[in-house]
Amino acid sequence: MIDLLDAATFANGHPAQLYAQLRAEAPVYRNPERGGPGFWALTRYDDVRAVDRDFHTFSSEPTIMIADPGPEGMFGDAQMMLMMDPPRQTAFRKLLRAEFTTSASEARNGRLGRLASEIVDKVIDREECDFVADVAGEMPSYVIADLMGLPLEDGRELYRLTETIHSAPEAVAPGAGGEAVSAMFAYAMRLIAEKRARPGDDLSTKLLNSEVEGRPLTETEFLLYFLLLIDAGGDTTRNLLGSGLLALCRHPDQFAWLMGDLTQRLPAAREELLRFTSPVIYMRRTATRDVGIADAEIAEGDKVVMYFGAANRDPDHFDRPDELDLSRSPNEHIAFGGGPHVCLGQHLARLEIDAVLSEVLSRMSAIEVVGEPEWLPSTFISGPRSLRIRFRVRGNAQEG
Ligand code: HEM
Numbered sequence: 001m002i003d004l005l006d007a008a009t010f011a012n013g014h015p016a017q018l019y020a021q022l023r024a025e026a027p028v029y030r031n032p033e034r035g036g037p038g039f040w041a042l043t044r045y046d047d048v049r050a051v052d053r054d055f056h057t058f059s060s061e062p063t064i065m066i067a068d069p070g071p072e073g074m075f076g077d078a079q080m081m082l083m084m085d086p087p088r089q090t091a092f093r094k095l096l097r098a099e100f101t102t103s104a105s106e107a108r109n110g111r112l113g114r115l116a117s118e119i120v121d122k123v124i125d126r127e128e129c130d131f132v133a134d135v136a137g138e139m140p141s142y143v144i145a146d147l148m149g150l151p152l153e154d155g156r157e158l159y160r161l162t163e164t165i166h167s168a169p170e171a172v173a174p175g176a177g178g179e180a181v182s183a184m185f186a187y188a189m190r191l192i193a194e195k196r197a198r199p200g201d202d203l204s205t206k207l208l209n210s211e212v213e214g215r216p217l218t219e220t221e222f223l224l225y226f227l228l229l230i231d232a233g234g235d236t237t238r239n240l241l242g243s244g245l246l247a248l249c250r251h252p253d254q255f256a257w258l259m260g261d262l263t264q265r266l267p268a269a270r271e272e273l274l275r276f277t278s279p280v281i282y283m284r285r286t287a288t289r290d291v292g293i294a295d296a297e298i299a300e301g302d303k304v305v306m307y308f309g310a311a312n313r314d315p316d317h318f319d320r321p322d323e324l325d326l327s328r329s330p331n332e333h334i335a336f337g338g339g340p341h342v343c344l345g346q347h348l349a350r351l352e353i354d355a356v357l358s359e360v361l362s363r364m365s366a367i368e369v370v371g372e373p374e375w376l377p378s379t380f381i382s383g384p385r386s387l388r389i390r391f392r393v394r395g396n397a398q399e400g
Contacts, residue, residue, distance in 0.1 A: 004031050004041050004282075004307070005066065007171060007377045013243065014278060014382060016322050019043050020116050020301055028296035031305075038067055039284070039303035040296060043310035045317045045334070047293055051285055051306055053339035054147075055085050058285035058304055060341065062374035065380065066284050066305060076219040086340050089212075092225070093344065094208045095217075099147075099203060105347035108146075112351050115142045116359040124393055128370070131387040136241035139356050143348070148226070149195065149202025158184065159234045171377030178346045184230070188223045203229070223280050236279045237352050237374070239383025244270075244357070245278035246387055250322045258326055267328040270294060270353050275333035276324050280310035281382050283337060293392045308334055311384065364391040 002009075002018060007321050009015055022043040029041040031110035042048050051058045052356050060083050063069050081092040121136045123129040137159060145155025164172055164180040191204055199205045207222055217225070248255040266355060287302045298304060312333045313321040343349065360367075368391070373384040 002029065002031070004305075005027075005033060005123065005379055009377055010281065010379055010382060011375050011377070012282075014313070016313060016354065019307070019313055020322075021298075023129050023310065024315060028294045029218050030296075035284060036067065037303070039305050040293070041305050041307060042293070042296060043307050043314075045311040046295075048306040048308065048311040050112070051293070051304055052283070052334070052337055052341070055340055057288055057291055059085050059288050060264040060283075060285060061085060061088070064285070064288070066282070066303060077223055078218060080224045082228055082232070083089065083256075083332045088330035089340060091212050093340075095207060095212060095225075096344070098349060099206070100344050102347045104166050105322070105351055108143075108348070109351055109355070111146065112139075112143065112355040113359070115139060115146075116355040119356070120359045120363055128388070128390045130240065131245055131389045132242040132384055133386060135356065136238045136245075136359065136387075137235075138246040139241070139352050143237075143352055144230050147202065148204045148229070149200040150191065150204075158187065158230050162234045163230050165231065169365070181227075182310060182354070184227055185223050186200075188226045189219070191223060191226070192219060194272060200244055209319070215323065227347075233349070235376075235381055237349050239279040239381060240274060240277055240349070240353055241356055242280070242373075242384045243382065244273035244353070244385060245367070245389070246272060246369060247324055247371055249367060249389075251367060254326045255326050259361065262358060265326065266354055266358060268331070269330060270350060271331045271333065272326045272328045273326060273337040273353075275312045275318070275328070275331055276332075277382065278312050278335045280308055280335065281378070281383055282307050285340075289400055291371060363394050365394040367391040 002022065009018065009076070022041065025043045027042065027047065029043070030038055031041050031392070032038045042051060059077070063083050081089050084092065116139065116271070117133055119134045119142075123134050125306070129135065139153035141159040142152050143155075144158070145152045161180040161184050164176050164183075192208065195202075195208055199209075205226055208216060210217055212221070258265050282305050284303055284305045287298045287300055289302055291298050291299050294305070312335060314320050317332070318328075336346040336349075367389055370388040372389050373387045376383055376385045
């Protein structure tokens with residue numbers, strides 16, 4: 001039986017064959033759920049896109065995770081923006097929208113380049129490293145710390161906590177997920193005190209000084225926004241980089257094509273890596289009324305889950321969808337979602353990815369994966385937990 005809640009289903013990345021089977025035989029598949037009512041799994045591009053946009057019929061409340069929140073996951077009336085519907089969500093999104101536009105993101109580009117260069121400096125002489133921990137994970141941790149006005153070191157620790165939060169409950173020690181959320185909140189409370197005493201030119205200070213619905217943000221709302229930014233911007237970008245480099249190593253012809261003109265070809269390559277690796281596996285919605293999708297009759301209150309990685313391999317939208325084609329154009333993937341919740345950080349994410357890949361690929365050569373990569377035990381976020389690589393320093397006599 002197909003079970004999209006079993007971490008083993010995603011143990012080696014996106015299950016391309018299984019997605020193909022679902023799209024062909026049961027594009028609106030009823031997946032059972034231990035201790036829950038079950039959910040509808042969508043695997044076709046058009047269905048995912050339509051549901052993501054129709055927030056009147058498919059609500060992001062009470063949560064976008066398949067499991068409903070227990071009492072420990074509730075914060076009174078406060079909610080994360082990701083789990084609100086417009087117009088409330090629009091009001092919260094507006095608070096930081098200007099910080100994430102293409103031009104605001106590009107203004108950070110020089111800084112991103114310097115961070116990428118510092119990160120690669122630390123590993124380049126070793127000629128071997130864990131690409132996920134030593135390179136891919138460093139970038140989003142540093143960037144989030146920079147954005148929020150925290151010491152870079154703290155960004156790293158907060159990112160470690162997000163990994164625990166995203167892991168399947170059975171894959172971490174009992175209670176570890178809850179403890180990680182508490183640690184994150186405790187940190188945010190200290191940050192509020194710090195930024196009130198010493199305001200800075202950063203998103204934390206901006207959020208603390210902003211108003212929503214005609215009143216200042218409450219501490220809980222600040223905490224939830226903070227958690228969302230760290231959570232959404234951390235392991236997504238890291239996983240793209242980890243699975244992206246792995247995909248390059250597994251497709252040497254494509255890798256060679258990219259290296260033929262790294263600067264010119266990187267933008268198209270990065271979009272294809274986003275499509276091919278789709279770091280966010282799913283987002284859930286809840287039906288607000290009875291509605292039909294394909295042959296399925298969805299009842300009010302039913303969970304409807306959009307599988308982005310499956311949509312991104314729909315042959316009705318992509319030629320040879322299971323092939324990595326770095327020159328693919330057009331490439332209208334939905335790795336960043338769509339509709340009102342479309343990834344707020346997508347422009348920044350693209351620049352982070354480009355900064356790391358161009359630094360890594362212009363300074364390392366003969367990159368090879370050592371052993372089998374270990375995959376994250378998650379049904380929500382896809383990427384290798386670790387990826388050991390060996391490489392040479394580009395420009396050295398023994399360069400390959
Ligand atoms: C490769 C990297 C990334 C991927 C694949 C990704 C993917 C996504 C996806 C799929 C969504 C949900 C969209 C939907 O429901 O339709 C989302 C939302 C979001 N992302 Fe990203 N993301 C990435 C990086 C980032 C970064 C770097 C940031 C910020 C620093 C960020 C901030 C957010 C926020 C705040 C939301 C919620 C938006 C809302 O609820 O209105 N993301 N992202």
